Every structure is written in C-alpha cells, then in structure tokens.
Amino acid sequence: MDQYYVDQYYICVNLTKKEFLTNHKGFAKLMEHSWMQNSFLFAANYLLTPGQDWYKTRIVWAGDYMDVDLFLPKTARNKKQNLYDYAAKNYRKRFVDVYKILSNMYPEHAIAKMLEGHDKDDINFVLIGKFNEDFPYIVNHTKKEYVDKQKCPPCPDDWTIHPLSLLTASGNGQGGWDFHGNNQYVGTWAGDVLSAESLPPAGYKEIRPDFIEQD
Secondary structure, eight states: OOGGGSBOOEEEEETTTTEEEOOTTSOOSHHHHOBTTOHHHHHHHHHTSTTSTTTTEEEEEEETTSOTTTTOOGGGTTSSOOHHHHHHHHSEEOOOOHHHHHHHHSHHHHHHHHHTTOOHHHHHHHHHHHHHHHSOEEEETTTTEEEEGGGOOBOTTSOBBOHHHHHTEESTTSSBTSOOSOOTTTTTTTTOEEEEESSOOTTOEEOOOOOOOOO
C-alpha cells in the first residue's frame, strides 16, 4: 500500500517540561494545521515567548509513525515505542485557551471584532496575524539560527505555512497529509531549544526554509 494513504497524526511535545499539546479541534494531520494563522500553531508559538513556561525549551512535532526510540528518556529506550506514544501516555497534556489569551493581549481589537459580529474563530484568525507581526522570530538557541515568519512565502493557494511545525517535525513523509515539498530543513530543529521573539537575536544566522506545499 502507498504510505500516503495512511494518515499520520501529530502532537507538539515539550521534552524539557514533559508536556504536550494537541489540536483540540481535531485537525491533527501535519498539513491540516501547519498554517500561519492556525490556533494550534499559535498555542505552541505563544508558549515559547518570553515569560511563558516553554520559553527556551526543547520541542518536537511528533508524528505517530515517527521512528522508535528518538527523543525518549533513557529509562524508556529500547522498548520499541516512539515519542508520540510515550508522551501521550506519560507527559502532561497542556490546554491553551487561544481566544482568552488573544483577547487579553489585544483587547481593543477583540472587542472591535466582537461588535462587528465575528465569532471566536474569526477573531482568533485576525489576532493571530497581529501576534505574528509582534513576535515574528522563531529562534533556535541550539543551532544559533532564526526564522522570520514575515518572510515566509505564500503557497499557490495564498495560504502561508508556519515554519515551527515543519522545522521540528519528526516522522514527516511516513503518512498521508504530511509535507510533500522538497525541502532540506524539515525536521532539522526537532529536539532543539527554541523561543519566539519580537527582535532577531544578535550573532545568530537567519535561515529561509521557504516551505511551499506541492499538490
């Protein structure tokens, strides 16, 4: 059977905090949620900002078909399980109230949209765009690299891929709805120490993954 007919699902695992995030709306396949104004990507990105408890911690976007033994604690190795299964059973599940956080960050914008009759998903979409402008940089402190989200190119359908999930993905290419573009950067930040910043870090190298999804 062609591997792409078997869908793969992802969670965002914090190796440092022993926690994980899932997409509570159910869009757990990689290219269902890896878009710039997606709430799942916002939740992980927000937790990496200064003052939040994932700031400068190790992140993996773990697929349920990823290789066994990768990124597991020493006590869990050689048990023929992967990080997706191990984290789901042993790590704490985090929940991020995206609407509440964004409304607190940008109260005037949220109230204005509410008065215009928009629902929470519409308000989130607009305010995540504002957040991405305020915190455009995803920084890798392990490799001393960073990405500017504002420079990410749109795909042919005008949606723009959020680089965080693809850079930290482990298991991409093993299942359906994975990223099928040809890109050397996929997975290269998996397990590294990351943060989200409002300014670029001095002395770090800017990389341009330029993720473009192919049909």
